[in-house]
Amino acid sequence: MTTPAQRLTALRAAMKKHQLDAWIIPSADPHLSEYLPEHWQTRSWVSGFTGSVGTLAVTENEATLWADSRYWEQAEKQLAGSGIRLEKLGFGRTHIDWLAEVLPANAAAGIAPDMLSAAGLKQLQAAFYAKNITLRLEDDIVNGFWNERPALPDAPVFIHEAVYTEESAAEKLARVRQFMRDKGADHHLVSSLDDIAWITNLRGGDVDYNPVFLSHLLIDAERAVLFIDSAKLGAAEQAWLQEAGIATAPYADAADAVSALSGCLMYDSGKVAVSVVGRLPESVRLIDHINPSTLFKSVKSDKEVEYIRQAMIQDGAALCGFFAEFERRIAAGDKLTELDVSDMLIEHRSRREAYVSPSFGTIAGYRENGALPHYSATPEAFSPLDGSGLLLIDSGAQYKTGTTDITRVVSVGEPTAEQKRDFTLVLKAHIALACAVFPEDTKAPMLDAICRAPLWQAQCDYGHGTGHGVGYFLNVHEGPQLIAYQASVLSPHHAMKAGMITSNEPGLYRPGKWGIRIESLVVSRPVAQPAETEFGRFLYFETVTMCPIDTRLVEKSLLNDAETAWLNQYHATVRAKLEPLTEGEAKTWLIERTQAI
Secondary structure: OOOHHHHHHHHHHHHHHOOOOEEEEOOOOOOOOOOOOHHHOHHHHHHOOOOOOOEEEEEOOOEEEEEOHHHHHHHHHHHOOOOOEEEEOOOOOOHHHHHHHHOOOOOEEEEOHHHOEHHHHHHHHHHHHHHOOEEEEOOOHHHHOOOOOOOOOOOOOEEOOHHHOOOOHHHHHHHHHHHHHHHOOOEEEEOOHHHHHHHHOEEOOOEOOEOOOOOEEEEEOOOEEEEOOHHHOOHHHHHHHHHHOEEEEOHHHHHHHHHOOOOEEEEOOOOOEHHHHOOOOOOOEEEEOOOHHHHHHHOOOHHHHHHHHHHHHHHHHHHHHHHHHHHHHHHOOOOOEHHHHHHHHHHHHOOOOOEEEEOOOOEEEEHHHHHOOOOOOEOOEOOEOOOOEEEEEEEOEEEOOEEOOEEEEEEEOOOOHHHHHHHHHHHHHHHHHHOOEEEOOOEHHHHHHHHHHHHHHOOOOOOOOOEEEOOOOOOOOEEEEEEOOOOOOOOHHHEOOOOOEEEEOOEEEEOOOEEEEOEEEEEEEEOOOOOOEOOEOEEEEEEOOOOOOOHHHOOHHHOOHHHHHHHHHHHHHHHHHHHHHOOHHHHHHHHHHOOOO
């Protein structure tokens, strides 16, 4: 079972044994997480495609993997020779449509219930109804030949100290319960790990880069139960939960507890697995609603925003040290590679106050690799940083004071005029969003065109969204806001609120040549004067990421006076914030890179 082709053959044998005409492997776990523990990275293990999002559907004669535009080039390379065909998401057809089309009437398709959301179950059943295709929920048949499947993670849980938080767990539970009462719910099931970590003020290490822990949380009017492996909890954490009024039970008991409920249950059907809610009594009334904690945690308090500013300053100081060392070693002729970038970043960040870990795997893409938005160098496939070309570095860190996510581009050697033009177009787009003022509750997707306008005018574009929410010492990607024109403007949950932390990351990618993305995090703040007008309250974006943007890549003639003024003011702020935390070559680098243009 050393190649995807061999695993595909074994999967088809298992399908035949279980009398299945198709098997579906999504990127999912019982918590519908974006990043998965290794135990649930089934799609990656079977297909060889390592992107964080994708769905594999296998029939007797065909195997197809769906991936979005961030991963098309990566998937083409990784699927080569596997017998799996890439289907590009974004052109209308999904794996559900394909299966409903290719499977014959009365066929049987299977999927593991711990990798399928309640919402996804309804979608599949609706699509299969016309041809009487049976959807069978089977224990993962891959278990029959994945002999070395990783065990469930067992990292210890720890307390996010009260000094860093605005509300206690008991106070957060009270807010959730008030929301439940307003909706008429007797029970509320939370399976999304970042929501549970936020409510309990606990953190963990069960998922790479995300400080969360495997668990489910069932909240009633007077009682809350955390379903978790108790071995992860020390005495301090147990006392912490007891003080908050949260009991514990074994992780595996969540489905049994849910099956014994009565009355009305509120849950987010896209964030709970069928394996947990599949045995709900028919008498239980359901309220399908976004988790209230998702809405609450997206709005950071003033105290949290101030801590986030501190995290950004610590991160910026670390980046000054990294870039100073990087440029010195490149100039000296050191044989650096894309892999060295990640190691160097971790080394510099780990010296900073309140550092915990990276917030995602570093994307260091040189030349054509930079044109892959979610490229990941591996020991088996990476590029040396020789000759000349653009290097895109997307990285971030977890601090107890906040989560960072930043992308900067540097040139190894002298940049070309075309590279400087592309970089400046992306910078103009970045500045356009950074300077936006908009009414509070504006739907986030509506802001996307503001950012893309300078690129569209040059008949350029990028395939990914412009901005995602960011957690507070939590997941680097969190909702509900999403600045992407592809997202629905009809959803009330996409409304922009004061206190939201969002990325600003336009890009421009030339396949086979280079990729450019400039990303900083911004916090939505109320316009101070006047606080409210006859047209309501307006918000603006405060850029909180503190790191120079390489002006050596800027074609100054393409910037107008306002854009030049913004860049110079940003760099003045960066220097003022970071200079007291830097010394030696890092300080010299900072001063040089923040000179006004």
